[in-house]
Amino acid sequence: MSFLVLDGIKKSFGQTQVVKDFHMAIERGEFVSFLGPSGCGKTTVLRMIAGFENPSDGTIVINGRNQSGLKTSQRNIGMVFQAYALFPNMSVFDNVAFGLKVAGMSKADIDTRVKEMLRLIGLEHLSDRYPYQMSGGQQQRVALARALAPKPQVLLLDEPLSALDAKIRVSLREEIRQIQMKLGITTVFVTHDQEEALSISDRIVVMNAGRADQIGTPSEIYNRPATRFVASFVGTLNIIDAIVVDPAANTIRIGDNIITLREPIGAFAQGDTVSIALRPEAGSLSESATGDTALTGTVVSTHFLGSVVRTRFTVGANQISFDMFNAPDKVLPQPGETVTLRFAASDLLVVKE
Incomplete structure (x- = not known):
């Protein structure tokens, strides 16, 4: 007991x-x-x-x-x-x-x-x-x-x-x-x-x-x-509104990006809006980054925070933040630039209200 x-x-x-x-x-x-x-x-x-x-x-x-x-x-x-x-x-x-x-x-x-x-x-x-x-x-x-x-x-x-x-x-x-x-x-x-x-x-x-x-x-x-x-409430987290494309196949659309989730979304119907969570540290802009999923969008701003550089970019109606470790020779994303964030599908979570 x-x-x-x-x-x-x-x-x-x-x-x-x-x-x-x-x-x-x-x-x-x-x-x-x-x-x-x-x-x-x-x-x-x-x-x-x-x-x-x-x-x-x-x-x-x-x-x-x-x-x-x-x-x-x-x-x-x-x-x-x-x-x-x-x-x-x-x-x-x-x-x-x-x-x-x-x-x-x-x-x-x-x-x-x-x-x-x-x-x-x-x-x-x-x-x-x-x-x-x-x-x-x-x-x-x-x-x-x-x-x-x-x-x-x-x-x-x-x-x-x-x-x-x-x-x-x-x-x-x-x-x-x-x-x-x-x-x-x-x-x-x-x-x-x-x-x-x-x-x-x-x-x-x-x-x-x-x-x-x-x-x-x-x-x-x-x-x-x-x-x-x-x-x-816990940590910094992107809450992304996505549209269900095919609940049987676990596919969603974020902006112009079609993504297949690892987590089942059978409870939703085609066309429903579903909330998806993604940690800022989950992704990378490197073309050599490992990951089976990507989001492409336009840079809004880049903030230097010391050991970390935080960039915000828009994907459809969503504004998403991602973090990179700072390095003296790192070229930072600039506003208006198109970038592709690569990460694993398992990093995306369906969150309940």
Whole structure:
């Protein structure tokens, strides 16, 4: 049986339903990220796991025990908040020790455990400092140590990196993942940052309007988006409107280009418009490029982005972007130029609305 099970979870505030029939099973030691825009319900799901909110319907089971009716203090859950929520009048040592004191642990055991946690986050030399004397990244490490000190069965992180600058965010998210893997603790991480979710998760839940649009590994979410929302929200993706030519033969028309898809489109009729997804990095302009499919169109613009050059070109009514690695001697496509983008038919995905 899975370690953390969310079965038919719903949550309404008045007449507004913010979480709609949510199902998921999380394995022991798994790192799962809830990804989505503001207002999609991801933090509400997290708060229901923690016990800060009660589901309007459905059950939450942790390690075989139904959590209904249990207070937050009875669930043995560690929580890290976006705003750190450290006690300003307590030193680093006392902040980390707080939960252990509440649990009635002996002074000697508290001292041992707090020192262990501070070593884990690399801040044992700052045990006597107060939160106001520390950087945002250091404060968030202390918040993580405080959450982990009582040895919770589940760790919940609610956008813990959003208040930090970009460089600190990258290093701290890697530290969080390393600590999680070392401890083997089941972890749920809420974020609106797709790069964060893709880089550290075992699985990702992409949430949209209170529902899980797709649950899968980072590779599955990125390479095989299940819906138009997932396709547009995760990474940069071209959504192309194509006309079905022959559903039995899986052929479509994009501009003047006739293409045979690998994915069956039998559910569509001849003349229907179907949405096709293509990643910008999938194609190449090289005549020697391997690939069984091509699109020919007219260049609109070329943007130099450092290591990558992004070009947009029109194919029929569609404007499509593609990326090339930069090279000092590379001749860049110019506006008005006709180009042919070559790629594999398997790179084209039919996306649901």
